[in-house]
Amino acid sequence: MRKSILLNEDWTFQIASRPEEHISLPHTWNGEDGQDGGNDYLRDVGTYAKHFHKPEIKEEDVYLQFDAVNSLCDVILNGENIFHHEGGYSRFIVKITDYLKDENELIVKVDNRSYARIYPDAADFTFYGGIYRDVNLLILPKEHFEFQKDSSPALKCFPSVKDGKATLRVEAKANTNDEIAIELLDKEGNIIVKGKPNEEIAIPDVHLWNGLKDPYLYTVKGKLIREGKLLDEVTSKVGFRFFKVDPKKGFFLNGKPYPLRGVAKHQDRPRVGNAISKADMDEDMKLVKEIGANTLRLSHYQHDQYFYDLCDENGIVVWSEIPYISKYSKAADSNARSQLDELIHQCFNHPSIICWGISNEITMFRKQFGKDCRANHKELNEHAHQEDPSRITGVACFSMMTIFNRVAHITDIASYNLYWGWYVPFTPVTGWILDWWHFFYPHGPIGLSEYGAEGMPNLHSSHPKRFDNTEEYQAEYHEKMLKCFEKRPYLWATHVWNMFDFGSDGRNQGGEKGINHKGLVTFDRKTRKDAFYIYKAYWSEDPFVHICSKRYVNRTDKKAVIKIYSNQNEVTLYNNGKKIGTKKGKKIFKFKIALEAVNEIKAVSGNLEDSAKIIRVKEKDKSYILPKGGNNLSWQK
Incomplete structure (x- = not known):
């Protein structure tokens, strides 16, 4: 049956004039310079390399799965350039069966430089370069389900709910002409219905995926069968909603x-x-x-x-x-x-x-x-x-x-x-x-x-x-x-x-x-x-209560407005153990108080409470004031 081997460990990485590093994935070379300001983080070509043994296989097919590499890359296996991908946020899968040797050298050239032909090219976020999601070695049986377009899952599911009736159609294909069976399982693993690819399968008493209240998921299972023998099996979660x-x-x-x-x-x-x-x-x-x-x-x-x-x-x-x-x-x-x-x-x-x-x-x-x-x-x-x-x-x-x-x-x-x-x-x-x-x-x-x-x-x-x-x-x-x-x-x-x-x-x-x-x-x-x-x-x-501005401790004011956020309908405020008052309302509650030298503030609603401390000082705490010299430059180019 199918196997997946995580290849995140034991890589080397080198870029520009920096020395070679031993790293593990996920990885980016912009974790520091992409967040320190100046719009000058390194955008260049980095080289990732890894050696791995050929997995124990007989007639199986082997694939490399990259969950994301930013932003373009070349995959080189044993000296041969086997794949090129442009786009830094999507998965791609490469068949490598015919390129494998007993000992293998995998090199990935990763490029996060600016190109007019690749999005994004200008935006208010950092374009981190690297192999920043998992890499897996996929081993599929000789007879297996094929990936759908663009390295997408083997099962493409079309759940539908119309006029109170639910149906499911599943697209799936294999690299053989063997039988494909489709099963729909409920959350407990019970088979609800069975069918074939491309059939409109009626779903009795469907349990809807209903947002936060009830995000119910079924499991679709695809089976590749020859004379009663299971050759390959794939699954996908699915939800019915309209x-x-x-x-x-x-x-x-x-x-x-x-x-x-x-x-x-x-x-x-x-x-x-x-x-x-x-x-x-x-x-x-x-x-x-x-x-x-x-x-x-x-x-x-x-x-x-x-x-x-x-x-x-x-x-x-x-x-x-x-x-x-x-x-x-x-x-x-x-x-x-x-x-x-x-x-x-x-x-x-x-x-x-x-x-x-x-x-x-x-x-x-x-x-x-x-x-x-x-x-x-x-x-x-x-x-x-x-x-x-x-x-x-x-x-x-x-x-x-x-x-x-x-x-x-x-x-x-x-x-x-x-x-x-x-x-x-x-x-x-x-x-x-x-x-x-x-x-x-x-x-x-x-x-x-x-x-x-x-x-x-x-x-x-x-x-x-x-x-x-x-x-x-x-x-x-x-x-x-x-x-x-x-x-x-x-x-x-x-x-x-x-x-x-x-x-x-x-x-x-x-x-x-x-x-x-x-x-x-x-x-x-x-x-x-x-x-x-x-x-x-x-x-x-x-339920909760929250006192706002609790990090605003040192204040020069004689009086203060204590603001509380809560989803309760009533809040009571205390200062230094004395009850200031009780207010009814929705979401926002405000209390005016005279500040003492030290103020131990407490907000209470039923068994809920939150606390804060305010100290009255003579001079303004300059650490609360925005330093001069900032700007609004925000575009990564």
């Missing part, structure tokens, strides 16, 4: 209103860049679940299959996209289509995914944008529907792009990246722009794909203002945005930018170079900023 987007009422899941309120996320971490572990992805999902989000925009590229599995298992509705971003390049038309094909085909079976994102802020560089770009969007949109008629397509529009721009009206839905209240003043304009769209295009669904403000948990102010990068300003900004959404039920989805701080080597804001600090959680995932908790108050059913 959805629609109503331009007046928003998103519906399984026939019921299901407002999509969530976050966007990048995948990188401090010092390791994109070379993250499964434990890292588990931690990210745990934080997403804690805040109560029901949707993720997985930006701005294809993420690890393991994370899509987590979204399936946890009921997170996903917008998944390709890195067709910021700057259009005619030379990259074919690469955009190739990356879209890989995204659709490799992620096809994930019930969590409902939208294929075609592009992000593609009108930013106006000299490059024009009729060729619009034509390319039309071609990609049509191609996405041809490859997958079951899902919608979307585009994330640049904030300065007018609602009348034709590129906003090609895909099924549109969302805007709007930063009124951060890059430009006056937060309410965000709502006005959305209302203008809804007025002029009442039949066109609209959402918010990005919005946010920088927030540093070490910077504080009693009078926060735009660009001060304080934790207080970020929290107040998001309070306003949540009130904006309450008034606009027509929004099909909203995605905070961003769930986590992330690496963007061109940035120099907040006193920390190389990082975009718009996250609700810090880059290392250790600190939940105050803004995290206002969303938790709106979205999560897990």
Whole structure:
């Protein structure tokens, strides 16, 4: 039967004039210089090398599986160049049976330099070079299921729910003419139905995949059989759900209103860049679940299959996209289509995914944008529907792009990246722009794909203002945005930018170079900023109370407003053991108090409580003030 051997250990790596290193995968050479500012991280050709013994095989076929290499690479086995791949976020699989020797030398040349023919070429995140996801040796029996297009799984599943009836069709092919049997198993492993490839198999009493409340998954099993003997077996998880987007009422899941309120996320971490572990992805999902989000925009590229599995298992509705971003390049038309094909085909079976994102802020560089770009969007949109008629397509529009721009009206839905209240003043304009769209295009669904403000948990102010990068300003900004959404039920989805701080080597804001600090959680995932908790108050059913500005300890003020976020209806505040008062309300509770020399603050709601300490000082604590000298350079070129 099938075997998989992880090849992550015992590699050597060399790049530029740096000495050769002994490393293990996942790996990037930009874990440090891609996050330290200056927009000067190393973009070059790195050489990875590994020696391995030929696996014990007789008639089996052997493949190499690379889960992602950024951004282009050549695979060389025993001196022969056997594969070339362009695109840094998708899987590719290479058959190596005929190239194997008893002792094998595998060399991978990896290149993260800028090329006009490969996306991304300009964006507000670091393009980490390296083999940053797993590499596996796959051993398949002589008679086996074949991979689908673009290194996608052997089973391509088409679950459908229409008029209360559920069916399943499965595409599968083998390298022989032997019998293929299809089975559908429930969560407990019981066989529900059996069938053949390409049959419409009726599913009795289907259990729907129903978002956060009940993300039920079945298992599809494919068996290759000859005269009763099992030759090969493959499986895939599948979920049955149906959805629609109503331009007046928003998103519906399984026939019921299901407002999509969530976050966007990048995948990188401090010092390791994109070379993250499964434990890292588990931690990210745990934080997403804690805040109560029901949707993720997985930006701005294809993420690890393991994370899509987590979204399936946890009921997170996903917008998944390709890195067709910021700057259009005619030379990259074919690469955009190739990356879209890989995204659709490799992620096809994930019930969590409902939208294929075609592009992000593609009108930013106006000299490059024009009729060729619009034509390319039309071609990609049509191609996405041809490859997958079951899902919608979307585009994330640049904030300065007018609602009348034709590129906003090609895909099924549109969302805007709007930063009124951060890059430009006056937060309410965000709502006005959305209302203008809804007025002029009442039949066109609209959402918010990005919005946010920088927030540093070490910077504080009693009078926060735009660009001060304080934790207080970020929290107040998001309070306003949540009130904006309450008034606009027509929004099909909203995605905070961003769930986590992330690496963007061109940035120099907040006193920390190389990082975009718009996250609700810090880059290392250790600190939940105050803004995290206002969303938790709106979205999560897990009871809590949170005192804001608890890191703002030293204050010169005589009085203070103590603000509490909670999803409870009543909060009581104490200072130095004395009851200040009790307030009833929703989400946000404010208490005015006179500050003593030392203030031990406690907020209580039932058996829930949170505490903070404020010390009254004579002089301002300058560590709370944004250092001078930052800028807003953000584009990786």
